[in-house]
Amino acid sequence: MTGSLLRVEGLTMRFGGLTAVDNLSFNVAADEITAIIGPNGAGKTTVFNCLTGFYQPTSGHLQMVHPNGKAFSLERMSGHTIARNARAVRTFQNIRLFSGMSVLENLMIAQHISLMRASLYSIGGLLGLAGYRKAEREAIELARYWLEKVNLIESADEPAGSLSYGARRRLEIARAMCASPLLLCLDEPAAGLNPHEDMELCELLADIRREHNIAILLIEHDMGIVMRISDHIVVIDHGACIADGTPADVRANPAVIRAYLGEPDEDEAQAVVG
Amino acid sequence: MAEPPRSSTTSLATALREAALAALVAALLSVPLLGFRLVDSAQGLSLDYRFLWVVYAAFGVFSARLILNLTGSSIVGSVQKSFSGITIVKRFTGDWERIVGWVLIGLAFLLPLLGDRNLADRATLVLIYVMLGTGLSIVVGLAGLLDLGYVAFYAVGAYCYAILALTFGLSFWICLPLAGLFAGLFGILLGFPVLRLRGDYLAIVTLGFGEIVRILLINWQDLTGGPDGIIGIPRPTLFGLEFRMGDDAGSFAGFFGIPFSPAHRIFFLYYLALALVLFTVFFVQRIRRLPIGRAWEALREDEIACRSLGLNPTTIKLSAFALGASFAGFAGSFFATRQGFISPESFTFIESAIILAIVVLGGMGSVIGIVFAAILLVGLPEWFRELEQFRMFAFGIVMVLVVVWRPHGLLSKRSPSVLLNQQATK
Numbered sequence: 252m253t254g255s256l257l258r259v260e261g262l263t264m265r266f267g268g269l270t271a272v273d274n275l276s277f278n279v280a281a282d283e284i285t286a287i288i289g290p291n292g293a294g295k296t297t298v299f300n301c302l303t304g305f306y307q308p309t310s311g312h313l314q315m316v317h318p319n320g321k322a323f324s325l326e327r328m329s330g331h332t333i334a335r336n337a338r339a340v341r342t343f344q345n346i347r348l349f350s351g352m353s354v355l356e357n358l359m360i361a362q363h364i365s366l367m368r369a370s371l372y373s374i375g376g377l378l379g380l381a382g383y384r385k386a387e388r389e390a391i392e393l394a395r396y397w398l399e400k401v402n403l404i405e406s407a408d409e410p411a412g413s414l415s416y417g418a419r420r421r422l423e424i425a426r427a428m429c430a431s432p433l434l435l436c437l438d439e440p441a442a443g444l445n446p447h448e449d450m451e452l453c454e455l456l457a458d459i460r461r462e463h464n465i466a467i468l469l470i471e472h473d474m475g476i477v478m479r480i481s482d483h484i485v486v487i488d489h490g491a492c493i494a495d496g497t498p499a500d501v502r503a504n505p506a507v508i509r510a511y512l513g514e515p516d517e518d519e520a521q522a523v524v525g
Numbered sequence: 526m527a528e529p530p531r532s533s534t535t536s537l538a539t540a541l542r543e544a545a546l547a548a549l550v551a552a553l554l555s556v557p558l559l560g561f562r563l564v565d566s567a568q569g570l571s572l573d574y575r576f577l578w579v580v581y582a583a584f585g586v587f588s589a590r591l592i593l594n595l596t597g598s599s600i601v602g603s604v605q606k607s608f609s610g611i612t613i614v615k616r617f618t619g620d621w622e623r624i625v626g627w628v629l630i631g632l633a634f635l636l637p638l639l640g641d642r643n644l645a646d647r648a649t650l651v652l653i654y655v656m657l658g659t660g661l662s663i664v665v666g667l668a669g670l671l672d673l674g675y676v677a678f679y680a681v682g683a684y685c686y687a688i689l690a691l692t693f694g695l696s697f698w699i700c701l702p703l704a705g706l707f708a709g710l711f712g713i714l715l716g717f718p719v720l721r722l723r724g725d726y727l728a729i730v731t732l733g734f735g736e737i738v739r740i741l742l743i744n745w746q747d748l749t750g751g752p753d754g755i756i757g758i759p760r761p762t763l764f765g766l767e768f769r770m771g772d773d774a775g776s777f778a779g780f781f782g783i784p785f786s787p788a789h790r791i792f793f794l795y796y797l798a799l800a801l802v803l804f805t806v807f808f809v810q811r812i813r814r815l816p817i818g819r820a821w822e823a824l825r826e827d828e829i830a831c832r833s834l835g836l837n838p839t840t841i842k843l844s845a846f847a848l849g850a851s852f853a854g855f856a857g858s859f860f861a862t863r864q865g866f867i868s869p870e871s872f873t874f875i876e877s878a879i880i881l882a883i884v885v886l887g888g889m890g891s892v893i894g895i896v897f898a899a900i901l902l903v904g905l906p907e908w909f910r911e912l913e914q915f916r917m918f919a920f921g922i923v924m925v926l927v928v929v930w931r932p933h934g935l936l937s938k939r940s941p942s943v944l945l946n947q948q949a950t951k
Contacts, residue, residue: 303833334835341833349826352819353941359816360823361834366816387943395945407945430834 255316256281256434256466257302257339262311264297264490271297273490275311279434279483281318284460284467286481288474288501290510294490295470296344299438302468303341304330315339317433335364340432342423344439344470350412354403354422357411358394361429366390397425401455417448421455428459435459437469441476449473453480478502486510540594548587555582622936625893633799637792645788645795647907649863652798653856654903658883658895659805660852665881666889667818668845669825671728673877674715674735678708678850680742680872682857687755687867688748697761701858708854709847711738716846720839723828735877742869754868761862763793794863801859805852806892812848814942821845822942879903886927887935894936901927 257279264272272294279285287295300306302313302325313325315337323337334340349357359366369386398404401421406414411422420440427435440456441449453476460467471477477484477498484501486494488510494501501507559578564571637645657679664672685704689695695703719730742749749755760768768790812818820841823831828838861867883902887894901923909919927935 305829305832330832331835331837334833335837340835343830343833347827347830347833349823349830351826351939352822353943355943355945356819356822356941359943360819360831360836363816363820363823363834363836367820391943391945398945404945408941426834 254281255279256318257468258312258314258316259298259302260312260314262298262301262313263309264294264301264306265309271490272301272308272487275487275490275492277485277492277495279466279468281433281466282460282464283482284456284469284480285483285485286477287468287470287485287487288472288477289487293487295487296438297490298487299341299436299470301326302333303339303436304328304333315434334430334432337434338430338432339434339436340427340430341436342427342438342440344442346419346423348411348419348423348426350410352411353408354398354411354414355391355394355407357422357426358397358429359390361426362390362393362431393429397428400458401425402451417444420444420448420452424455428463433465435465435467437467437471439470439472441471441473449476452476456480537595540591543594544587544591547590548583551586552579552583555579622891622893622940629893629896630803637795640788642788642791645791647904649791649795649798650907651899651904652795652802653860653863654880654883654899655896656798656802656805656856656859657853657880658887658899659802659809659892660849660856661880662884662887662889662892662895663809663812663821663852664845664849665884667813667825668821668842670842670845671724672731672846672849673728673874673881674731674733674738675849675853675880676872676874676876677715677735677738678711678853679857679860679876680738680869681708681711681850682854683861683867683871684742684749684755684857685854686858686861687758690759690862691755691757697759697858697862701855704858705851705854708857709851712846712848712850713843715850716843720842732874732877735874739869739872742872749869752869754866754870756866758861758865758867760790760865761794761797768793798859798863801855805855810892817841817844819942886931888931888933891936891939897935 255278259278260276262272262275263270275294275298277285287298289295297306301308301311304325308326311326315323315325317323317338323333325333325337325339328337349360352360366383366386369383395404395407398407401424403414403418403422403425406418411419414422420443424435424437424440427437437456441452444452456467456469457480459465469477469481481498484494484496484498485492486501486504486507493506493510494504496504556576556579559582560574560576562573562575564573633648636648657675661672661675664670664675682704685707686697686700689700689703690697715731715734719727722730743752745751762768813822820831820836821844823836824838824841824845831838831841860871864871879902883895883898886902887896887898905923906917906920909915
């Protein structure tokens with residue numbers, strides 16, 4: 252256990268008069284799976300957008316500290332530098348693949364930065380220098396590794412847009428992993444998956460965490476998955492944190508049950524959290 | 526199978542009705558187009574009536590439509606179906622395309638051996654447009670940025686060469702890279718203000734940029750000669766050998782001890798254009814397989830996903846604009862040296878439109894498609910000259926046929942820039 256990778260302190264995001272996220276604070280520990288849950292419209296995706304540079308937070312502090320001690324203030328960085336330097340890479344609720352390009356190409360683009368450097372900003376690549384050819388082979392090998400993990404090796408050269416829905420979800424996760432993140436942010440990775448695919452996803456995430464020592468932050472509605480794989484759950488409602496703790500704590504927390512069901516009667520609450 | 530057999534009489538009736546309708550439309554359209562003719566006689570202008578032509582046209586359309594309806598009304602549909610949508614193809618078709626490419630290059634090298642000066646001259650023009658189309662395909666086809674002012678960079682390249690050559694006496698071979706560099710800088714200059722724009726908005730701004738450059742060329746009398754243009758632009762030389770009359774050692778004819786012929790220069794220009802085109806095509810083919818080329822395509826597919834993976838959209842867009850513009854600069858300086866005279870009239874919006882049409886008809890990023898589209902759009906109108914007044918009509922028919930048969934461009938298949946299994950064969 253190496254302390255916290257990401258510290259969110261007093262994050263607030265206002266759109267005009269609407270406060271989407273209100274003074275939210277939580278920690279994401281390195282090599283843990285942290286889940287953000289909450290009813291629809293609670294502000295979960297807004298937190299993600301602030302975290303990955305798509306929104307500029309109204310106030311608050313987002314600090315990411317790498318294991319080597321390097322610190323980044325995410326609220327001051329623009330979108331692409333967060334993925335590049337702070338190494339926090341995200342996926343999207345409505346999958347965003349490069350659908351006209353092949354599956355393998357999607358994974359190659361995720362390794363753009365290192366490949367660009369290896370090709371000496373294209374000049375070495377144009378001249379066909381050995382250094383670039385080696386880097387490209389390594390990039391393909393990394394892509395092959397992840398394609399095998401997510402079970403897409405057969406369709407490596409197919410257009411990404413022709414994949415089934417579940418396969419596209421898996422490909423997006425593989426693409427994010429090819430960008431070698433320290434913090435993987437998944438926005439509803441199980442949305443629209445069938446129970447079998449849910450199970451595969453759980454295994455994949457557990458595997459990523461076990462073998463690659465990276466922290467995962469996920470937003471998810473499927474309580475079955477959240478309770479099964481998370482080490483730590485943050486519950487938000489109307490932009491504010493209402494519970495923060497282990498799955499067992501959150502399950503028993505009356506505030507959470509109220510947020511999901513209003514004033515509950517016992518049976519329904521059991522259905523949601525059990 | 527379950528469909529009941531249609532009675533032949535009703536299908537014949539429908540076919541006849543449709544054909545009659547088409548003939549009616551054709552007749553109505555051709556009354557003003559073919560029915561009247563302005564005759565310039567001694568008494569002044571008068572009208573000549575040729576309604577028989579209208580009947581011919583209507584009859585032609587009627588029979589064509591009837592045949593289409595009765596025999597294979599599905600011809601158009603089935604061809605269309607097999608070509609709709611961009612599909613990624615695997616290696617075999619890639620090989621086929623490579624073979625066609627090499628055959629085309631071989632034919633291009635042999636073409637001057639026919640000894641036809643006019644043909645070589647027209648082919649040179651086609652080659653200029655192939656080069657422009659290939660350059661624009663970086664911006665439009667790969668990066669997906671709709672640029673309607675591409676001719677501005679063509680103009681910058683042409684004027685850059687003309688002014689540098691006339692003011693400083695620099696040779697074509699020094700000016701060529703300079704013109705490319707200068708046009709590339711203009712590409713970045715245009716790129717900055719339009720970084721946030723996409724689609725229609727980008728098209729409008731680039732359209733404006735093209736006009737700004739043209740109007741600047743007209744009004745900046747001191748530098749560009751205004752509407753009169755620049756004359757006496759030096760012709761290119763072959764390692765210092767000039768293509769001119771005379772049999773001294775400084776001229777091509779004299780050096781090789783052969784009689785002077787104006788064809789020498791035309792064939793030289795043709796090979797020069799061919800070399801430039803080959804360079805452009807190989808460069809673009811190669812860069813498409815490099816990280817930067819893939820980043821352009823990724824930007825076209827989804828800019829937000831690009832950002833989330835750490836790609837900087839600003840530099841990617843600017844590099845696409847700059848590289849696309851440099852190729853227009855090369856083409857422009859070649860154009861200037863070929864013509865020996867340039868004026869703002871050569872760089873109007875219609876040029877941008879033709880180049881864009883070449884890229885779109887070619888199939889957005891396919892080089893061989895661009896070659897065929899350039900032949901179709903630039904070469905054919907030249908060959909159609911013999912048809913005189915029906916020249917543009919024939920051109921229109923060809924355009925309609927292309928759009929009907931290949932709605933996504935002549936060759937719209939995209940082959941992936943990298944394949945998983947190609948290592949095994951290496």
